[in-house]
Amino acid sequence: MEQQERVKARMNRVRHKIPVLSGKGGVGKSMVTVNLAIAFARRGYRVGILDADLNGPCIPKMMGISDLSFEITQEGAIPPAGPLNIKVVSMDFLVTKEENSIRWKGPIDLSPIWLGTMEMSVLREFLSDVVWGEIDFLFIDLPPGAAADKPPVIAGLIPDLNGAVIVTIPTEISLGVVKRSITYARELGMTLLGLVENMSGFVCPVCGAEADLLDGETQRIVSDLDIPLLGSIPFDRSLSRSCDRGKPLDDAHFISRRFSW
Amino acid sequence: MEQQERVKARMNRVRHKIPVLSGKGGVGKSMVTVNLAIAFARRGYRVGILDADLNGPCIPKMMGISDLSFEITQEGAIPPAGPLNIKVVSMDFLVTKEENSIRWKGPIDLSPIWLGTMEMSVLREFLSDVVWGEIDFLFIDLPPGAAADKPPVIAGLIPDLNGAVIVTIPTEISLGVVKRSITYARELGMTLLGLVENMSGFVCPVCGAEADLLDGETQRIVSDLDIPLLGSIPFDRSLSRSCDRGKPLDDAHFISRRFSW
Numbered sequence: 001m002e003q004q005e006r007v008k009a010r011m012n013r014v015r016h017k018i019p020v021l022s023g024k025g026g027v028g029k030s031m032v033t034v035n036l037a038i039a040f041a042r043r044g045y046r047v048g049i050l051d052a053d054l055n056g057p058c059i060p061k062m063m064g065i066s067d068l069s070f071e072i073t074q075e076g077a078i079p080p081a082g083p084l085n086i087k088v089v090s091m092d093f094l095v096t097k098e099e100n101s102i103r104w105k106g107p108i109d110l111s112p113i114w115l116g117t118m119e120m121s122v123l124r125e126f127l128s129d130v131v132w133g134e135i136d137f138l139f140i141d142l143p144p145g146a147a148a149d150k151p152p153v154i155a156g157l158i159p160d161l162n163g164a165v166i167v168t169i170p171t172e173i174s175l176g177v178v179k180r181s182i183t184y185a186r187e188l189g190m191t192l193l194g195l196v197e198n199m200s201g202f203v204c205p206v207c208g209a210e211a212d213l214l215d216g217e218t219q220r221i222v223s224d225l226d227i228p229l230l231g232s233i234p235f236d237r238s239l240s241r242s243c244d245r246g247k248p249l250d251d252a253h254f255i256s257r258r259f260s261w
Numbered sequence: 262m263e264q265q266e267r268v269k270a271r272m273n274r275v276r277h278k279i280p281v282l283s284g285k286g287g288v289g290k291s292m293v294t295v296n297l298a299i300a301f302a303r304r305g306y307r308v309g310i311l312d313a314d315l316n317g318p319c320i321p322k323m324m325g326i327s328d329l330s331f332e333i334t335q336e337g338a339i340p341p342a343g344p345l346n347i348k349v350v351s352m353d354f355l356v357t358k359e360e361n362s363i364r365w366k367g368p369i370d371l372s373p374i375w376l377g378t379m380e381m382s383v384l385r386e387f388l389s390d391v392v393w394g395e396i397d398f399l400f401i402d403l404p405p406g407a408a409a410d411k412p413p414v415i416a417g418l419i420p421d422l423n424g425a426v427i428v429t430i431p432t433e434i435s436l437g438v439v440k441r442s443i444t445y446a447r448e449l450g451m452t453l454l455g456l457v458e459n460m461s462g463f464v465c466p467v468c469g470a471e472a473d474l475l476d477g478e479t480q481r482i483v484s485d486l487d488i489p490l491l492g493s494i495p496f497d498r499s500l501s502r503s504c505d506r507g508k509p510l511d512d513a514h515f516i517s518r519r520f521s522w
């Protein structure tokens with residue numbers, strides 16, 4: 001079967017495919033992807049995560065399964081499962097921990113071209129040769145970036161995407177980049193579910209006051225661009241600890257409730 | 262003259278070339294580049310910034326000059342200057358604000374290859390055709406990323422680099438990626454000046470307590486990898502405001518003092 005046919009056959013068994021994107025790196029896109037997947041799995045859905053951020057694949061670590069790997073069978077590659085039986089597919093499973101990234105050994109100025117081509121073929125294989133099984137919600141952690149580079153190309157490899165979730169922090173700089181990626185995503189015909197504002201405030205561990213961390217006006221973007229604000233996540237030490245250690249926050253934690261839309 | 266010859270001739274007039282890099286995006290690499298340039302310019306040095314992060318060029322905005330541009334002369338392109346006469350060269354000056362990123366109109370899966378090639382040729386032109394003049398310190402804001410992709414390729418285009426500055430935030434995830442980029446940079450023969458830890462703490466605006474924001478042990482990385490810690494920058498609203506508005510912090514601000522090494 002042609003690779004494209006196999007992608008279609010595998011993706012037909014996935015009911016909803018939700019890309020998670022951000023204009024700039026480091027705004028909490030992977031943290032949001034993981035916590036969304038956990039919130040949906042807790043409600044009984046069959047959930048998967050495709051970590052398409054090939055340069056900084058950190059989903060397996062946030063799910064506590066970075067030392068697992070694929071099981072190769074006749075049927076295809078069976079992905080490892082994390083907490084709540086969430087299936088995870090990531091480049092992180094393909095590299096050994098020491099070198100932990102693929103090295104280009106050819107002429108140095110061809111490396112960006114080689115990397116671009118290789119990334120696309122790895123992603124096509126994730127879609128065509130991984131045994132995803134029946135999945136209700138597949139969350140796709142796209143690499144950071146706006147216009148002409150990777151996110152739209154990767155999204156183009158996956159048939160029938162549903163609405164995308166965009167993650168930002170409330171600074172002018174990050175909101176400026178988000179505006180551009182919203183405009184561009186709409187031009188490509190991607191529907192948008194909404195915006196998640198991360199690091200919206202800080203709860204002081206000494207006196208308990210919730211102080212604003214940053215000045216950016218997310219509300220203005222939400223009304224200017226007519227995109228729903230799905231939730232605001234404060235800066236919280238237990239959240240960064242849960243990502244670092246790969247242990248999901250308790251269901252009752254106030255931040256877990258911010259993800260159950 | 263061959264392009265490579267022109268690069269050498271221009272770069273011979275720059276005394277110190279200091280790359281600033283980070284494994285992951287969003288850790289404050291551009292903020293550190295801008296504040297380092299300002300600190301050195303305040304001490305009377307002639308300073309330039311090369312914004313080599315082509316996908317998220319935000320140095321002009323942080324320097325308050327995003328509406329300026331190059332002046333094309335016989336001699337070459339004269340870069341705009343920001344506060345303290347710091348020369349800034351950035352892709353941001355080449356795109357119009359609306360579209361604010363270059364769009365690829367060919368077959369969608371060739372876009373990463375085209376982007377990789379185009380980025381390299383834009384950077385070569387920045388190095389060979391910009392009139393830098395006499396510069397004591399040139400800070401180079403490299404794109405985020407570790408191993409095989411852009412940072413090492415871009416660093417390879419510039420002759421005789423001095424020590425590099427690496428920026429991180431104190432989370433296990435970010436420190437893990439930093440470890441890999443330190444190992445890889447050393448393998449490429451790049452000397453390292455040291456590490457800057459950003460978002461190391463938070464000063465509560467209500468009760469004044471400085472609380473730790475994150476758990477990562479930067480101290481452990483500093484001793485394990487034998488790399489000096491150049492400074493720790495807390496999370497501070499006036500700092501994000503100064504980046505968003507393109508107005509440097511006062512010389513007397515406690516954060517400005519953290520940059521005068």
Ligand SMILES: Nc1ncnc2c1ncn2[C@@H]1O[C@H](COP(=O)(O)OP(=O)(O)O)[C@@H](O)[C@H]1O
Pocket residue numbers: 022024025026027028029030031032058198199233234235236237239240241243244285286287432433434435
């Ligand atoms: N609201 C938050 N509170 C505390 N730490 C956070 C928060 N959001 C993200 N982090 C931490 O910041 C780092 C970057 O987040 P990540 O999800 O990797 O960003 P991205 O995927 O956008 O690069 C991670 O170490 C994560 O644990």
Ligand SMILES: Nc1ncnc2c1ncn2[C@@H]1O[C@H](COP(=O)(O)OP(=O)(O)O)[C@@H](O)[C@H]1O
Pocket residue numbers: 024025026171172173174283285286287288289290291292293319459460494495496497498500501502504505
């Ligand atoms: N210590 C800090 N305190 C407050 N805001 C910060 C701090 N460091 C960075 N920021 C803000 O976080 C955002 C990301 O910083 P930036 O320098 O663009 O990161 P990078 O270049 O690593 O992607 C910017 O909007 C900046 O203003």
Ligand SMILES: [Zn+2]
Pocket residue numbers: 204205206207208209465466467468469470
């Ligand atoms: Zn307090």
